[in-house]
Amino acid sequence: MIEFTDLTKRYGKFTAVEHLTLHVPAQGAVALWGVNGAGKTTVIKCLIGLLRYAGRITVDGCDVQRQGRAARQRIGYVPQELAFYKEMTTYDMAEFYARLKGAPAARIEPVLEQVGLSEHQDKPVGALSGGMKQRLALGLALLADPPVLVMDEPTSNLDTAARSQLLQLLVQVKQAGKTILFTSHRIEEIEALADEVAVMERGRLQFRCPAAELAPRLGLRTQVKFILPGHQLEQALAVLQREGLAARRNGVGVIVEVAPGEKARPIHTLRRADIEVSDFEVE
Amino acid sequence: MTAKVIWALAQKELRDALHNRWFLLYTLAFIGLALALSYMSLAGAGIAGFAGFGRTAASLINLVLLIIPLMALTIGAQSLAHEQEQGTLAYLLAQPVTRVEVFAGKYLGLALSLLASLGLGFGIAGVVLALANGAGSPAAYVSLVGRTFLLSLTMLSVGFLVSAFTKRAGVAIGIGLFLWLAFVFLGDLGLMGTAITLRLPVEQLLWLSLLNPLQVFKMAAILDINATLDLLGPAGIYAMQEYGAQLRGLFLMLTVAWIVAPALAAYVRFHIRGDL
Numbered sequence: 128m129i130e131f132t133d134l135t136k137r138y139g140k141f142t143a144v145e146h147l148t149l150h151v152p153a154q155g156a157v158a159l160w161g162v163n164g165a166g167k168t169t170v171i172k173c174l175i176g177l178l179r180y181a182g183r184i185t186v187d188g189c190d191v192q193r194q195g196r197a198a199r200q201r202i203g204y205v206p207q208e209l210a211f212y213k214e215m216t217t218y219d220m221a222e223f224y225a226r227l228k229g230a231p232a233a234r235i236e237p238v239l240e241q242v243g244l245s246e247h248q249d250k251p252v253g254a255l256s257g258g259m260k261q262r263l264a265l266g267l268a269l270l271a272d273p274p275v276l277v278m279d280e281p282t283s284n285l286d287t288a289a290r291s292q293l294l295q296l297l298v299q300v301k302q303a304g305k306t307i308l309f310t311s312h313r314i315e316e317i318e319a320l321a322d323e324v325a326v327m328e329r330g331r332l333q334f335r336c337p338a339a340e341l342a343p344r345l346g347l348r349t350q351v352k353f354i355l356p357g358h359q360l361e362q363a364l365a366v367l368q369r370e371g372l373a374a375r376r377n378g379v380g381v382i383v384e385v386a387p388g389e390k391a392r393p394i395h396t397l398r399r400a401d402i403e404v405s406d407f408e409v410e
Numbered sequence: 411m412t413a414k415v416i417w418a419l420a421q422k423e424l425r426d427a428l429h430n431r432w433f434l435l436y437t438l439a440f441i442g443l444a445l446a447l448s449y450m451s452l453a454g455a456g457i458a459g460f461a462g463f464g465r466t467a468a469s470l471i472n473l474v475l476l477i478i479p480l481m482a483l484t485i486g487a488q489s490l491a492h493e494q495e496q497g498t499l500a501y502l503l504a505q506p507v508t509r510v511e512v513f514a515g516k517y518l519g520l521a522l523s524l525l526a527s528l529g530l531g532f533g534i535a536g537v538v539l540a541l542a543n544g545a546g547s548p549a550a551y552v553s554l555v556g557r558t559f560l561l562s563l564t565m566l567s568v569g570f571l572v573s574a575f576t577k578r579a580g581v582a583i584g585i586g587l588f589l590w591l592a593f594v595f596l597g598d599l600g601l602m603g604t605a606i607t608l609r610l611p612v613e614q615l616l617w618l619s620l621l622n623p624l625q626v627f628k629m630a631a632i633l634d635i636n637a638t639l640d641l642l643g644p645a646g647i648y649a650m651q652e653y654g655a656q657l658r659g660l661f662l663m664l665t666v667a668w669i670v671a672p673a674l675a676a677y678v679r680f681h682i683r684g685d686l
Contacts, residue, residue: 175504200506210497212422214429226418227505271506 128153128275128306129174134182136169136330143169145330147182153274156307158321160341166330167310168207171279174308175204186275200228203268205278207310209260213253217244217263220252221270228271235270242266242296258289265296276300278309282316287408294319314342314349315409348373348384351393354406355380366400367393415507416515423519424526427485436481437527443473444535467554470535471631474558475624480590482524482562486569487586489516490680492579513677517570524562528555553634557627560665564623565593567672574679593624613652616645620660623668630661 129151136144144166151157159167172178176195184191189198221235239245242262282290297320311317321338355363363381367374373384383393427433447469493499532555569586576582605615619625639646
């Protein structure tokens with residue numbers, strides 16, 4: 128569905144992306160993984176036609192540089208930095224983009240319903256929360272029911288609850304058969320959504336692997352931060368360390384480093400020791 | 411290029427302009443001053459010179475020369491730069507639209523909003539004149555409305571050119587204000603100074619004046635009302651003797667060139683821009 132062939136993007140002497148060749152199959156979900164500056168966002172910007180480049184990108188057979196409109200008609204795009212007309216209402220915004228995409232007006236209400244914004248359709252976009260704006264961005268991307276969804280760090284600016292809500296929506300979108308290409312540096316997001324991961328470093332594709340193999344292959348650890356009652360902090364630390372977990376104190380809580388698939392382990396350990404967990408956060 | 415996309419973008423621009431405080435302020439100022447000038451023209455209508463619509467049209471030339479370029483330059487300068495600064499331009503271009511549609515839609519929307527503003531200003535003043543039985547043919551007045559709209563388009567194009575070369579709305583507005591000063595004041599003073607210092611021949615003086623679209627507007631408007639440019643001095647007399655009946659065509663051609671050339675240059679710059 129999406130083909131990158133020898134994609135190279137240079138800014139003067141700096142090479143942001145170098146000889147990238149990548150295939151995203153129809154109805155597949157591929158994540159671009161890499162640290163900041165790896166070239167992930169540049170790849171996305173080339174794909175949606177914001178940057179000129181050397182090499183070739185096609186979407187469903189349409190060349191992005193020669194048939195830009197046709198290629199973008201097949202793409203729903205969710206940017207990292209949400210840039211909306213703040214004075215417009217949610218509905219007006221959806222109506223404006225529906226007209227640009229050539230989507231029928233009848234699509235607007237079902238899409239707002241799908242992303243949980245029906246009750247907020249008369250609110251100015253500037254008054255929506257960060258999570259709502261991100262869901263609006265997803266809704267706008269789905270207005271014309273495109274076969275491809277492209278997202279740049281879709282949950283990077285969201286709190287835990289909003290992130291989880293959006294991720295659930297994205298999983299539904301994936302199950303509906305969309306082809307998905309997204310950038311992320313969150314292992315949970317990649318494990319929940321991607322089939323495959325393309326790991327980039329300094330503009331080059333390092334390797335591809337199934338999403339489930341990324342964390343072990345990179346030796347990635349997830350940090351789980353527990354907020355605990357003050358009088359049980361020392362006891363919790365001792366229990367966790369006795370269980371062989373890498374735990375350390377952090378202010379009013381304890382931070383535990385675990386493999387991405389073992390996030391529940393410290394919770395069970397603390398529960399067995401009758402230690403009450405007030406709250407926790409996964410980073 | 412599809413008309414539906416261009417119209418959707420134009421409508422959005424029009425709506426934004428009508429909610430823009432500065433735009434409303436300019437419009438209100440123009441309406442207020444146009445009404446004041448209409449009233450003053452009527453008060454002196456029976457004494458000498460132009461009467462009714464014609465006299466008001468003459469009074470409005472200087473008002474138009476001050477306010478309309480300022481209005482059109484600043485909204486043109488903000489057009490692309492403001493959206494780029496907000497990040498909305500990149501999101502817009504990520505949709506199935508082309509750059510020519512985005513440019514044309516924005517230009518059309520702002521041109522229509524200028525037309526709406528001028529329509530209100532001239533319209534209200536015109537109604538007052540008609541109700542007060544202003545004497546004389548309204549032709550000069552209507553002609554001034556048309557020329558003013560063309561002038562606003564020249565300045566809108568220059569504003570777009572500024573916007574296409576800048577990334578920040580504040581910088582674009584600053585450059586727009588400087589250009590307004592240059593067109594309105596520095597152009598006149600510089601021309602006078604150059605003419606005196608270099609003792610320019612009258613034909614060179616005329617052509618130097620015609621490089622400034624505001625001067626073109628002024629000469630064309632005076633010609634419409636007065637049927638001669640003699641009151642502009644030697645350059646005006648020379649223009650009448652040398653070009654006579656061709657002057658109106660020449661003024662129109664220069665005005666159209668000032669609309670098309672900067673707009674085209676702005677589009678080319680916008681089209682090749684890769685830093686969005």
